[in-house]
Amino acid sequence: MATWLQFHLTVGKSRAALVELLFLNLGAAAVSLGDAGDEPMLEPAPGETPLWQATRISGLFDGDADVDELRSALNSALATDVSRSLSIETLVDRDWERVWLERFQPMRFGQRLWIRPTGRVVDAADAVIIDLDPGLAFGTGTHPTTALCLGWLDAHPPAGRSVIDFGCGSGVLAIAALKLGASRAVAVDHDVQAVLATRDNAVRNSVDNRILVAHSEDFDAQTADLVLANILANILIELAPRIGDLVVAGGDLVLSGILIDQADDVIAAYVDRFAFAPRETREGWVLLHGRRRDAGDHLDTTTQTG
16 A cells, blocks of 8 residues: 655645645645634535635645655745644555545536546536546646636637647646647646656547647747646746747737735736736636737736636
């Protein structure tokens, strides 16, 4: 049986979503949130995801996870030495990933795009299906940022277009784009495990002949009609010149992994070359869609929330 490491961190309500996404981006197989105190929680309204004032976030990682890297990433993202309060426990003799997968059901995004785990059935006649198991890479559709991107792709099928999935995780966005008619895709990630997972998922979905999967160190800069980047806001800002250069004149840029209060800073890093459409939000997260100004085609920049 595999050995796993479970990391626990207690943070304030405002930082819980960021730590959750950070755990997932760093390779967590599953993340759970719970009450770190004794705060009563009323039954939430449909579509709400309430959090406690003191939220305990638990991330399940492979036994070989780099603890120092995780501590450093937490401190950098939260701009504080929060990792001092990180607790770690070892879990053995149980296939935790398979137990979690048993609760993973088919999910629909938009009108016809579905993610289907092994052994599950989707009956919709017009379904565009991605066969995907969670693995250890971020991007199964369960997180709001991935759901936002998949919903956008369903509403804007990239038929005949070239696509770059920058920070691909499991490769789900690149695979979805190809299933929706993209001519070719490039999937890039700095995590070796994500690269391997993306290649496996591309084969599983019979799109491996139209996708190039590369580690970021081996990625030769090129351009595409559509660039998707579902990563953390601080990285989107830091890499804005590089990511912006990947989009052809008149092409589209979709950014996510952004909390509501980070959206303006991300827009500011790209607005010199991109005109942004109304932002889309889900459970405190934001998707930004921009089009390169080179073609002189400006989008409505009215802010949209909800």
